[in-house]
Amino acid sequence: MSTETDELQKLADEEYKYGFVTDIESEALPPGLSEDVIRLISSKKREPEWMLEWRLKAYHQWMKMKEPDWAFVTYPKIDYQDIVYYSAPKSKSDGPQSLDEIDPELLETYKKLGIPLEEQEVLAGVAVDAVFDSVSVATTFREKLGEQGIIFCPMSEALQEHPDLVRKYLGSVVPYSDNFFAALNSAVFSDGSFCYIPKGVRCPMELSTYFRINAAKTGQFERTLIVADEGSYVSYLEGCTAPMRDENQLHAAVVELVALKDATIKYSTIQNWYPGDDEGVGGIYNFVTKRGKCLGANSRISWTQVETGSAITWKYPSCILIGDNSKGEFYSVALTKKRQQADTGTKMIHIGKNTRSNIVSKGISAGHGQNTYRGLGKINKNAKNARNYTQCDSMLIGSECGAHTFPYIEIGNSTAHMEHEASTSKIGEDQIFYCQQRGLSAEDAVSMIVNGFCKEVFKELPMEFAVEAQKLLAVNLEGSVG
Amino acid sequence: MLEIRNLHVSAEGKEILRGIDLKVNPGEVHSIMGPNGSGKSTLAHVLSGREGYEITAGEVDFKGQDLLDMKPEERAREGVFLAFQYPVEIPGVNNTYFLRAALNAIRRHRGEEELDAMEFLRLARSKAKLLKMDQSLLSRPVNEGFSGGEKKRNEIFQMSILEPTLGILDETDSGLDIDALKIVSEGVNALRSPERAFVIVTHYQRLLEYIVPDFVHVLDRGRIVKSGDKTLALELEKRGYSWLREEAGEAQPVA
Ligand SMILES: Nc1ncnc2c1ncn2[C@@H]1O[C@H](COP(=O)(O)OP(=O)(O)OP(=O)(O)O)[C@@H](O)[C@H]1O
Ligand SMILES: [Mg+2]
Numbered sequence: 001m002s003t004e005t006d007e008l009q010k011l012a013d014e015e016y017k018y019g020f021v022t023d024i025e026s027e028a029l030p031p032g033l034s035e036d037v038i039r040l041i042s043s044k045k046r047e048p049e050w051m052l053e054w055r056l057k058a059y060h061q062w063m064k065m066k067e068p069d070w071a072f073v074t075y076p077k078i079d080y081q082d083i084v085y086y087s088a089p090k091s092k093s094d095g096p097q098s099l100d101e102i103d104p105e106l107l108e109t110y111k112k113l114g115i116p117l118e119e120q121e122v123l124a125g126v127a128v129d130a131v132f133d134s135v136s137v138a139t140t141f142r143e144k145l146g147e148q149g150i151i152f153c154p155m156s157e158a159l160q161e162h163p164d165l166v167r168k169y170l171g172s173v174v175p176y177s178d179n180f181f182a183a184l185n186s187a188v189f190s191d192g193s194f195c196y197i198p199k200g201v202r203c204p205m206e207l208s209t210y211f212r213i214n215a216a217k218t219g220q221f222e223r224t225l226i227v228a229d230e231g232s233y234v235s236y237l238e239g240c241t242a243p244m245r246d247e248n249q250l251h252a253a254v255v256e257l258v259a260l261k262d263a264t265i266k267y268s269t270i271q272n273w274y275p276g277d278d279e280g281v282g283g284i285y286n287f288v289t290k291r292g293k294c295l296g297a298n299s300r301i302s303w304t305q306v307e308t309g310s311a312i313t314w315k316y317p318s319c320i321l322i323g324d325n326s327k328g329e330f331y332s333v334a335l336t337k338k339r340q341q342a343d344t345g346t347k348m349i350h351i352g353k354n355t356r357s358n359i360v361s362k363g364i365s366a367g368h369g370q371n372t373y374r375g376l377g378k379i380n381k382n383a384k385n386a387r388n389y390t391q392c393d394s395m396l397i398g399s400e401c402g403a404h405t406f407p408y409i410e411i412g413n414s415t416a417h418m419e420h421e422a423s424t425s426k427i428g429e430d431q432i433f434y435c436q437q438r439g440l441s442a443e444d445a446v447s448m449i450v451n452g453f454c455k456e457v458f459k460e461l462p463m464e465f466a467v468e469a470q471k472l473l474a475v476n477l478e479g480s481v482g
Numbered sequence: 483m484l485e486i487r488n489l490h491v492s493a494e495g496k497e498i499l500r501g502i503d504l505k506v507n508p509g510e511v512h513s514i515m516g517p518n519g520s521g522k523s524t525l526a527h528v529l530s531g532r533e534g535y536e537i538t539a540g541e542v543d544f545k546g547q548d549l550l551d552m553k554p555e556e557r558a559r560e561g562v563f564l565a566f567q568y569p570v571e572i573p574g575v576n577n578t579y580f581l582r583a584a585l586n587a588i589r590r591h592r593g594e595e596e597l598d599a600m601e602f603l604r605l606a607r608s609k610a611k612l613l614k615m616d617q618s619l620l621s622r623p624v625n626e627g628f629s630g631g632e633k634k635r636n637e638i639f640q641m642s643i644l645e646p647t648l649g650i651l652d653e654t655d656s657g658l659d660i661d662a663l664k665i666v667s668e669g670v671n672a673l674r675s676p677e678r679a680f681v682i683v684t685h686y687q688r689l690l691e692y693i694v695p696d697f698v699h700v701l702d703r704g705r706i707v708k709s710g711d712k713t714l715a716l717e718l719e720k721r722g723y724s725w726l727r728e729e730a731g732e733a734q735p736v737a
Contacts, residue, residue, distance in 0.1 A: 436554035438584035452574025
């Protein structure tokens with residue numbers, strides 16, 4: 001009676017659904033990193049002099065740094081001289097004014113992913129700043145946002161049009177010296193999004209960027225900066241899928257958030273990059289630095305992430321709670337299957353009085369997946385009445401996978417309250433059988449149980465994103481039982 | 483509807499069912515009784531397709547199909563329902579959501595239209611009322627934290643919504659209080675129809691006062707050692723099981 005197992009095996013052999021490559025000619029530099037390459041990147045983008053200097057400082061810092069090895073992941077050594085640091089689609093240097101000017105093949109790619117830009121504009125009211133390889137090629141709804149003084153544009157453009165704002169905040173949350181990957185990103189970042197919400201403005205729509213890695217051997221070094229001025233609100237969505245690849249691709253992004261007094265930033269991510277094949281070959285290396293600063297009193301930063309892709313994930317979206325009464329949140333679902341390894345979590349640094357942080361982490365391991373939660377709750381000496389709540393749940397599917405939890409706590413103050421809850425559960429055969437006996441397939445059973453497990457995180461996502469996330473999880477879980 | 487022929491089943495190398503023959507026609511209610519460990523739940527599990535058992539001989543025909551060749555969910559969609567002796571908890575999954583997904587999977591299989599959330603809720607509420615089930619159980623995670631009796635009642639609630647053609651009840655009565663036993667039995671009786679059959683596993687004749695069986699079978703050490711009508715249950719209640727072994731020992735030479 002092994003019909004169930006056979007069925008599951010068949011599903012396990014299914015190809016990565018989004019594994020296809022768009023054939024757009026790329027204008028790319030040869031592989032390798034040097035001062036000259038950085039100068040070239042900077043000049044191609046006609047950047048101000050201070051930007052180049054900053055990049056060069058970062059580069060020299062990076063040269064002195066060592067790749068971190070403390071994470072619970074293993075991967076072959078990366079040859080940084082074998083990476084292409086710049087590539088741009090061969091299109092008009094002016095950049096397109098509307099979707100009509102976008103390479104039809106790119107639009108086709110988005111259609112395959114089920115995210116047709118045209119429809120999104122009309123239906124969802126989502127402004128899309130699509131990053132394709134290293135240069136943004138589609139930007140929408142700019143005018144509408146502009147009416148309220150909201151700036152939402154590619155970083156390269158922001159450097160031209162709002163250099164003072166960028167200069168004031170770039171690197172103010174994640175300095176170039178922060179860590180190995182952040183330094184590398186600071187030296188060579190290609191593009192990304194810049195977003196500024198003026199005082200008192202509630203951004204009328206979800207801001208969304210679809211990142212996509214495409215050209216072979218092109219490391220992606222996105223740089224995102226979001227500044228929410230006093231009393232403003234913004235919800236930002238980041239989602240991505242990737243084509244199938246034979247080679248490991250490095251992705252080292254940096255995201256910086258700044259929330260001033262009474263401002264709120266919600267940052268949601270769905271990450272579905274190619275995880276590699278059954279042996280783990282070809283997947284994306286996702287080494288990301290994401291951090292937010294609650295600078296002003298009563299400000300709030302909330303990270304929500306659904307991580308299902310990548311061969312290796314190294315990612316700790318964090319909050320520095322400086323303003324009194326400010327609040328940091330981290331809601332995470334991380335799924336590892338096949339040979340995927342994820343070392344993810346958050347750091348909540350409490351500096352201001354009455355600061356709060358809330359952490360809900362749901363790790364799901366299937367196949368040979370390894371899932372690590374690593375979290376730091378730090379309460380400084382002056383952070384009177386700071387509170388942290390951490391809930392960290394792991395779910396195991398099968399017996400070859402692993403879940404690990406590394407909570408770190410530093411308390412410098414006796415008025416602090418910290419609460420930590422952790423659980424590990426396993427999807428049992430009896431649960432799956434129970435569902436099957438009621439008419440559901442084993443797959444539907446697993447996805448239902450996993451979605452139930454992740455509910456608390458999904459409810460933090462904007463509606464359409466939550467639906468996407470559930471589908472994504474279901475697709476990714478196909479064939480994970482057995 | 484259901485015909486079991488010479489069914490032999492082992493688990494972990496141990497033979498549990500040792501040649502079962504049983505024929506169930508539409509409209510009939512069969513009760514299976516027997517000492518602990520005699521193989522009653524094993525029979526129920528094998529009929530519903532649970533993994534972990536080895537079928538070493540025999541066959542099972544269900545509505546003209548080879549039941550043992552079907553996946554558990556296919557059996558369910560074809561109308562086999564098992565009310566579990568130990569219902570399973572599924573944390574995080576809402577009871578109503580779960581049951582609607584199940585019903586719609588079955589309806590799709592039958593080529594019927596799916597029910598939307600509103601239609602389903604109406605159906606669920608009316609059935610819950612029939613079974614005097616606390617409405618709050620509808621919105622809780624499946625069986626999680628349910629009391630023993632609530633779990634059993636929830637099984638019959640599910641059955642009344644899924645409307646199977648063959649209902650297998652494995653000790654649904656154990657854990658139910660006196661009133662609940664009556665209500666749940668009424669729920670089962672309401673489902674009795676000329677097209678539908680039930681196999682009811684129980685230790686107590688009390689249940690059979692409410693759900694009156696057409697046949698009573700005694701399972702002992704993996705074999706049906708005696709069959710009769712409802713009076714057999716009464717006799718078992720009085721005399722226990724040991725006399726059956728003695729009787730069997732007299733009737734046939736010890737192997
Ligand atoms: N997977 C298994 N592996 C080994 N032995 C098993 C397995 N499943 C059942 N058994 C054994 O088979 C026998 C029959 O078990 P079963 O649960 O069918 O009994 P039952 O008649 O339902 O008993 P009860 O009245 O106590 O519910 C028992 O001795 C049990 O320990
Ligand atoms: Mg039993």
